[in-house]
Amino acid sequence: MLLYIAEIVAAIRISLADRTNFTVLFSGMVLNNGFVLLMWFMFFAGFRSVHGWQRADMALQIGILAITFGAATVFAGGYRDMAAAILRGDLDARLTQPSAVLPRLLAQESGPHGWGDILVGVLLLAFAAALRWQDLPALPFILAGSLAIFIASGVLFSSLAFWAGGARSFARDLVEFILLFGSWPGSIWSGATRLVVYTLLPAGFVVVLPVHFLRAPSLVEGGLLMAAALTYAALAWAAFTTGLRRYRGA
Amino acid sequence: MKPTPLWPWLRGTCAMARVGVAATLSARTVLLGRALFYLLVMTVLTRFWTTVAHETSAAGITLPAGILAYVAITEWIALSVPAIHLRLEDDIRFGAVEAHLLRPIPYLLGQIGQTIGAMLVRLALLSPGLGVVLLTGESMLPPITAWLSIIALAVLGGTVHILLIALAGLSAFWVRRTVAAYLVMQKAIFLLGGLFIPVTFYPDWLARFARGSPFAASLYWPAIVVLQPDQSTVVMAFLAVFAWIVALSLLCAAIWHAGLHRLLTQGI
Numbered sequence: 342m343l344l345y346i347a348e349i350v351a352a353i354r355i356s357l358a359d360r361t362n363f364t365v366l367f368s369g370m371v372l373n374n375g376f377v378l379l380m381w382f383m384f385f386a387g388f389r390s391v392h393g394w395q396r397a398d399m400a401l402q403i404g405i406l407a408i409t410f411g412a413a414t415v416f417a418g419g420y421r422d423m424a425a426a427i428l429r430g431d432l433d434a435r436l437t438q439p440s441a442v443l444p445r446l447l448a449q450e451s452g453p454h455g456w457g458d459i460l461v462g463v464l465l466l467a468f469a470a471a472l473r474w475q476d477l478p479a480l481p482f483i484l485a486g487s488l489a490i491f492i493a494s495g496v497l498f499s500s501l502a503f504w505a506g507g508a509r510s511f512a513r514d515l516v517e518f519i520l521l522f523g524s525w526p527g528s529i530w531s532g533a534t535r536l537v538v539y540t541l542l543p544a545g546f547v548v549v550l551p552v553h554f555l556r557a558p559s560l561v562e563g564g565l566l567m568a569a570a571l572t573y574a575a576l577a578w579a580a581f582t583t584g585l586r587r588y589r590g591a
Numbered sequence: 592m593k594p595t596p597l598w599p600w601l602r603g604t605c606a607m608a609r610v611g612v613a614a615t616l617s618a619r620t621v622l623l624g625r626a627l628f629y630l631l632v633m634t635v636l637t638r639f640w641t642t643v644a645h646e647t648s649a650a651g652i653t654l655p656a657g658i659l660a661y662v663a664i665t666e667w668i669a670l671s672v673p674a675i676h677l678r679l680e681d682d683i684r685f686g687a688v689e690a691h692l693l694r695p696i697p698y699l700l701g702q703i704g705q706t707i708g709a710m711l712v713r714l715a716l717l718s719p720g721l722g723v724v725l726l727t728g729e730s731m732l733p734p735i736t737a738w739l740s741i742i743a744l745a746v747l748g749g750t751v752h753i754l755l756i757a758l759a760g761l762s763a764f765w766v767r768r769t770v771a772a773y774l775v776m777q778k779a780i781f782l783l784g785g786l787f788i789p790v791t792f793y794p795d796w797l798a799r800f801a802r803g804s805p806f807a808a809s810l811y812w813p814a815i816v817v818l819q820p821d822q823s824t825v826v827m828a829f830l831a832v833f834a835w836i837v838a839l840s841l842l843c844a845a846i847w848h849a850g851l852h853r854l855l856t857q858g859i
Contacts, residue, residue, distance in 0.1 A: 359767070361765075361766075362766045362767050362768075365762075365765070365766050365771065366766060366768060366770070366771040367771075369771025369772060369774070369775050370771050370774065372775050373771065373774040373775045373777075373778050376775070376778035376779060376781070376782050377778055379782065380778075380781070380782050380787075383793065383794070383797075388643055388646050389646075390646060391639075391642055391643055391646060392642050392646070421770070425677075425681075452768060452770065453768075454768065454770055454771040454774075457771070505618070505620050505621060506617075506618060507617075507618030507620070507621035508621065509677070510621070510673065510674050510677070511621045511624055511625070513674065513677075514625075514628070518628065518632075522635065525635070525639060526639075528642070529635075529638050529639045529642045530638070531638070533634065534634055534635050534638050537631060537635075
């Protein structure tokens, strides 16, 4: 854990060192989020609600998603290119070192653009999500759960690279599907699509469940979020270690 | 001045496109996954628009009857475009570009050719899924003759899409990661290209701006033909995509030369 912290701090310092690069990426992400917000705010100006989901719920949902994605990019940015690192053979050098491979892969990069997402997310939660003061204690809990599930999914998808050569683009696409599905009103999911967003592409756990929990806190939903975080983390760990064993033997 | 060797370049680009076709066909598992995800996305979008259609619209908006057919085509194109920016980012960041400079066709042209080849395979592979969505939907479909235009426009619109994403990838000459440029481009394509709804449903000022943008040439113009298969729309669509392919190609070439100059004189 200490090694992870030391590595990610170094990665963050590197990402902040080039001011121009940081400014371009930071403002790029703010602009990117601006497009998404403009789209949904225009949509909700016409259709006031989608199955009970209103503009404030959408702002809360996108705020949680932005903070989750931003925090994952800043504090575990290696997840985004993990499939490429596996396919390029970057693991060879790491396998000769005594520390665990996965945490070092996650900490090998910090994306400066993530700060832009975090800023937009915080602003949305503060000014557009209609949160109450009594919701604030639950925020760290749901953000931690959402972050754990999101990073675990990224690792799970990237681990496909141990088995499939074309997994780089596919793993990224799957992560982007989580972001994409997480950007649609949480009220539209039902039947088979609900099953998908609560299993294969866990956008439901990353944003929808946290929104429900913040709007109407309950022990069941809190427990479900925690159980989901632990399950996805365990699955990601199992997929990565199995793949690594195969990689070692190849 | 040395004349541009157009014919060898064209042959080289076609050869690179064949490489793209072969490479994409070799990753069968990934192709199958992509086809399944197309169906999944369409299931989700069907669910979304069905839910929306049942809501009372405060602004009195009426959704067009063929909205799902329109979205099926925009998604068909969007999901068929490979991530060329990642390849550009890798090659520029890790110095692989230099080795390509000795080759007889320009590196960027070769990469775009290879990506178009990969896109053609994906378009072909996802087309049965598109057929399923269109045939099982309740939308009125245009006549068979319009489909030839739609297919040609999808290929050309996809090419516009590739050029837009390549622009994001070329930002690697100036910034370490292209992700921000890519995401901005992607969201601009989603919003101004009308991925989820025709841009004509936007406020008037935004609709006018979007229709004239390259983003609409990527998705809106190829897909709108399914809702308005009249001759003037088809002609407008072809004009828009051709004009933007030319303009974006020139822009890509200019940025490539500026980036290459920077790379060779200053490094990254």
